[in-house]
Amino acid sequence: MGRETLISILFTLAVIAVMVLLWPLIKWFILVILAGAVVLFVKVAVESKKVKEEIQKDPQKYYNNINGDVINAEYTEKVIDE
8 A cells, every 4th residue: 555545545534534523514504505595596486487477468568678778789790892
């Protein structure tokens, strides 16, 4: 067994020991992250449903709602002479 193998085994055992000791903290951290993800998913679903309903009521009004920040622009093609 080489020195690198021994160091690798010791490092792996140390990581496993730290994970076992910190498991309660890790578990709660994961639960908080999952709860936040569920809340975010529900919020996005509700907001998208509201927007979808607003579009379905009057699509023309929704898409014609121009904000002052919008710049009117035209699409033009540039012809390149060869």
